[in-house]
Amino acid sequence: MKRAIRVFCLSLGALILLPWSVQAMATDRVLDARQPGQGAASLTEYFAILEDPGQALTLADVQKPDVAARFATVRPPAEVLNYRSTRSAYWLRLTLRNASGQPVKQMLEIGYPLLSYIELHQPAADGRYQSVATGAAKPFFTRPYPNRFFVFPLVLPARSDQVVYLRIRSTIVMQIPARLWEPEAYAAMARDDYVTQAWYFGMVTALLLFNLLLFIALRDGVYLSYVVFGICMALTTSAGNGWGKEFIWPDTTWWSDIAVSVLGAYTYAALLAFMRRLLGTRELVPRLDRLIQAFIGIHLLLSVGFAVSIETFTAPSSQIGLATLLLILFVGIYCAFVKKQRMATFFVIAYSLWVSGVLVVGLRGYGVLPPNAFTMNGWQLGSVFEMLLLAFALAYRFNMIRRKAADDVQQANAGLEARLQAREAELTRSYKLLREIELRQSLYQERQRLMQDMHDGLGSSLTSALRMAEHGRMDKDKIALVIRGCIDDLKLAIDSYEVVDADLLLLLATLRFRLEPRLEGTGIAMRWEVQAVPPMDWLNPRNALHILRILQEAITNIMRHAEATEIRVATGVRDGRVLVTITDNGKGFQVKQAQNGNGKGLANQMRRAQAIGAEIAWESGEAGTTLTLSLPVVFQADKAGAALASVPLGSLSPASPTPWLGVRPIVG
Amino acid sequence: MRSNTSLEQSLIHVVLVEDDVNFQDALIAAIETAPDIALRAMASSRAQGLRLLEQTPADVLLVDLGLPDGSGIDVIRAAHERWPTCNIMVCTTFGDEMHVLQSIEAGAAGYLLKDSAPQNMVNEIRSLHGGGSPISPQIARKILTRFRQPVPSGAILGEPREPAKPRVALSDKEQEVLECITKGFTSREIAALMSVSNHTVITFVRRIYAKLEVHSKTEAVYEARNQGLLP
Numbered sequence: 001m002k003r004a005i006r007v008f009c010l011s012l013g014a015l016i017l018l019p020w021s022v023q024a025m026a027t028d029r030v031l032d033a034r035q036p037g038q039g040a041a042s043l044t045e046y047f048a049i050l051e052d053p054g055q056a057l058t059l060a061d062v063q064k065p066d067v068a069a070r071f072a073t074v075r076p077p078a079e080v081l082n083y084r085s086t087r088s089a090y091w092l093r094l095t096l097r098n099a100s101g102q103p104v105k106q107m108l109e110i111g112y113p114l115l116s117y118i119e120l121h122q123p124a125a126d127g128r129y130q131s132v133a134t135g136a137a138k139p140f141f142t143r144p145y146p147n148r149f150f151v152f153p154l155v156l157p158a159r160s161d162q163v164v165y166l167r168i169r170s171t172i173v174m175q176i177p178a179r180l181w182e183p184e185a186y187a188a189m190a191r192d193d194y195v196t197q198a199w200y201f202g203m204v205t206a207l208l209l210f211n212l213l214l215f216i217a218l219r220d221g222v223y224l225s226y227v228v229f230g231i232c233m234a235l236t237t238s239a240g241n242g243w244g245k246e247f248i249w250p251d252t253t254w255w256s257d258i259a260v261s262v263l264g265a266y267t268y269a270a271l272l273a274f275m276r277r278l279l280g281t282r283e284l285v286p287r288l289d290r291l292i293q294a295f296i297g298i299h300l301l302l303s304v305g306f307a308v309s310i311e312t313f314t315a316p317s318s319q320i321g322l323a324t325l326l327l328i329l330f331v332g333i334y335c336a337f338v339k340k341q342r343m344a345t346f347f348v349i350a351y352s353l354w355v356s357g358v359l360v361v362g363l364r365g366y367g368v369l370p371p372n373a374f375t376m377n378g379w380q381l382g383s384v385f386e387m388l389l390l391a392f393a394l395a396y397r398f399n400m401i402r403r404k405a406a407d408d409v410q411q412a413n414a415g416l417e418a419r420l421q422a423r424e425a426e427l428t429r430s431y432k433l434l435r436e437i438e439l440r441q442s443l444y445q446e447r448q449r450l451m452q453d454m455h456d457g458l459g460s461s462l463t464s465a466l467r468m469a470e471h472g473r474m475d476k477d478k479i480a481l482v483i484r485g486c487i488d489d490l491k492l493a494i495d496s497y498e499v500v501d502a503d504l505l506l507l508l509a510t511l512r513f514r515l516e517p518r519l520e521g522t523g524i525a526m527r528w529e530v531q532a533v534p535p536m537d538w539l540n541p542r543n544a545l546h547i548l549r550i551l552q553e554a555i556t557n558i559m560r561h562a563e564a565t566e567i568r569v570a571t572g573v574r575d576g577r578v579l580v581t582i583t584d585n586g587k588g589f590q591v592k593q594a595q596n597g598n599g600k601g602l603a604n605q606m607r608r609a610q611a612i613g614a615e616i617a618w619e620s621g622e623a624g625t626t627l628t629l630s631l632p633v634v635f636q637a638d639k640a641g642a643a644l645a646s647v648p649l650g651s652l653s654p655a656s657p658t659p660w661l662g663v664r665p666i667v668g
Numbered sequence: 669m670r671s672n673t674s675l676e677q678s679l680i681h682v683v684l685v686e687d688d689v690n691f692q693d694a695l696i697a698a699i700e701t702a703p704d705i706a707l708r709a710m711a712s713s714r715a716q717g718l719r720l721l722e723q724t725p726a727d728v729l730l731v732d733l734g735l736p737d738g739s740g741i742d743v744i745r746a747a748h749e750r751w752p753t754c755n756i757m758v759c760t761t762f763g764d765e766m767h768v769l770q771s772i773e774a775g776a777a778g779y780l781l782k783d784s785a786p787q788n789m790v791n792e793i794r795s796l797h798g799g800g801s802p803i804s805p806q807i808a809r810k811i812l813t814r815f816r817q818p819v820p821s822g823a824i825l826g827e828p829r830e831p832a833k834p835r836v837a838l839s840d841k842e843q844e845v846l847e848c849i850t851k852g853f854t855s856r857e858i859a860a861l862m863s864v865s866n867h868t869v870i871t872f873v874r875r876i877y878a879k880l881e882v883h884s885k886t887e888a889v890y891e892a893r894n895q896g897l898l899p
Contacts, residue, residue: 508852510804512805
């Protein structure tokens with residue numbers, strides 16, 4: 001990731017950065033190590049520097065006058081020496097003076113943990129040089145002072161000038177922010193620094209654990225990719241700032257030298273993968289998504305390349321890194337502002353925060369910004385804010401998904417409701433159709449019934465009356481009688497339409513009400529001895545008319561032929577059947593003869609009885625005749641003569657008519 | 669003169685509103701046979717009928733429903749209001765219950781079948797004038813149904829919980845009379861069954877008709893209130 005810093009600084013501030021160069025000075029500046037009030041002093045301007053491209057010079061070589069004369073000093077004074085990805089070894093010569101009468105302890109700090117090899121050569125009391133060799137590519141224990149940076153404790157004897165040599169060589173990037181510290185000040189600074197770092201890693205760990213738990217709970221891949229990205233980011237940070245070397249892989253040499261590059265490549269890949277999932281680029285921007293996938297592949301390949309040859313791949317990785325950063329920025333901005341994706345807005349803000357952190361660190365590295373708590377920890381700050389914001393974005397995303405799910409449910413419900421309504425409408429339609437068919441059928445049956453009835457009764461009576469009147473064989477009274485009979489027939493037909501509500505007695509009452517006026521003046525008395533009978537649901541108009549006609553015929557026959565003085569009408573229940581008996585005290589007749597003979601009356605009654613599943617019987621003697629009509633309580637189709645009789649007309653009528661409000665067929 | 673006046677007073681004055689000439693003739697012929705009945709006026713349209721109501725009240729008003737310029741129901745309703753003492757009869761062909769009941773609700777006290785024998789017509793007019801009312805089993809059944817519905821939940825237990833709805837109820841005796849009629853018993857048989865006079869049974873019917881009229885009015889008010897047409 002430090003490469004990224006450099007790349008960014010290059011791309012954004014090339015003009016500022018280019019003039020940086022090392023200029024030679026004739027004589028070394030001497031640093032008085034005991035200047036009053038001094039906590040830390042930058043050593044850059046005090047260094048005399050020699051580049052050793054061949055990496056072959058030894059301490060003895062650089063002390064030789066001809067080589068020593070080639071040392072040059074830095075101008076203008078800058079905080080950090082920056083040689084970028086140089087292959088050369090650099091020799092730094094530093095003259096420290098202690099003018100006081102006491103030996104002075106100082107700390108020499110090189111605040112850049114990625115330098116592969118650092119040698120410090122310091123003269124001992126006898127004037128011979130003692131050497132310390134450490135660096136990122138050496139185990140941690142080689143460091144004379146345990147710190148994430150390279151710190152060398154120095155003791156300056158009283159009233160002396162000491163010439164210290166540093167030899168530095170780096171595999172990746174060479175920056176040399178060197179400072180001299182008073183030991184107490186350095187300890188205080190180091191303590192603060194470690195607190196800051198601990199904060200950073202603590203926060204990152206908490207965020208990662210939390211999102212890991214979210215992943216376990218929600219099984220949403222985006223949380224896992226966030227965690228993977230976070231881990232890569234944190235490890236890269238630790239590799240970049242020396243924590244990894246100090247705490248995670250202190251004894252490694254090869255790995256700790258390339259860790260930041262390899263982990264950086266993984267971080268890029270993880271960030272790209274996370275972005276793909278978070279923004280849903282596969283659906284949103286399919287062509288960019290393929291580019292993103294290609295970049296993920298390149299970074300994974302790069303990580304292998306670093307392991308094979310760090311020197312070969314460091315330079316191209318800078319360009320790839322820059323391209324990646326710009327790609328991410330472009331995708332984020334495109335999704336946020338063109339595709340209007342809220343998620344992408346969050347992402348761009350978070351990403352920008354981190355990039356600014358990187359930028360700050362980069363600018364500090366090139367001396368544009370002063371090294372302070374903010375610029376020193378810009379990376380961590382940016383990174384932690386990025387991760388926080390991304391976590392917030394994930395929460396927002398969760399909320400969005402939940403809302404969408406709720407919407408989906410609502411939509412599904414709406415769809416379901418619409419389907420239900422459609423189905424209902426369809427049912428209503430088919431029900432209506434069915435009812436229309438039933439209605440037509442019932443109307444047809446009614447028509448048949450009425451036509452049959454009129455043909456048999458009214459029609460034949462009127463025809464015979466007409467014929468008799470035409471031939472003058474009938475007097476006025478007789479014609480009136482026939483017509484009165486016709487009207488009675490008609491009235492009964494109309495009565496059969498009235499709702500009788502399964503009430504047989506009401507039907508009988510209606511019959512009596514119609515026929516009673518004709519009994520008046522005949523000298524025949526009516527004995528009405530009806531008793532309650534169970535309701536008979538099959539009493540629809542058609543069946544009711546059959547019953548009315550059977551009984552009408554019976555009473556008319558008595559009036560015409562029996563010479564009776566009394567008719568007794570009774571009802572009763574026997575063996576689960578309802579009995580209607582009509583008894584007269586007239587002269588009686590030969591039942592068998594009447595049934596087989598020319599009398600159409602009995603045959604008609606029997607036919608009608610058969611049609612409604614009833615039984616009819618006559619008992620006749622000298623004391624009179626008894627007609628017994630035995631009716632079923634429940635209609636049984638198989639016992640009824642006519643198939644049509646099985647259709648209860650009442651159930652076919654459009655609605656059970658309320659006599660007062662509903663539409664009821666009125667005949668007459 | 670005096671005897672003439674008393675005869676005049678005891679006469680049953682009939683007014684007929686009917687456009688059917690045959691029935692007019694039949695009624696005129698029937699009334700001619702009855703010395704105690706006099707046809708005072710005849711109208712053959714709704715408008716004429718309503719104008720007749722401005723004259724002195726008659727004893728019996730016969731109204732046909734199917735008048736050429738409107739329904740006889742209007743005439744019945746107006747007569748019930750202007751001639752409160754007059755007995756109104758609706759003329760009907762087959763005693764068709766629907767129209768008879770509408771007429772009763774408008775204030776009629778009976779009905780006359782147009783195909784009745786002349787003697788029966790005269791008898792019906794006398795009976796109506798005497799406070800009786802004809803009834804058929806079908807009409808009885810419909811009145812019973814009418815008073816039974818709608819049934820509020822409390823009414824079954826005998827304690828109506830709907831005080832907002834004024835209900836006209838049939839008395840037990842009236843109920844019993846109606847039930848007997850639906851079973852086919854004549855007024856004479858019912859009188860014997862209930863141990864009352866035939867006349868009592870006939871006046872029961874008249875009372876029931878009056879209740880039906882009130883019932884229909886309260887129903888109308890209740891409905892109007894329900895629909896917000898009345899306060």
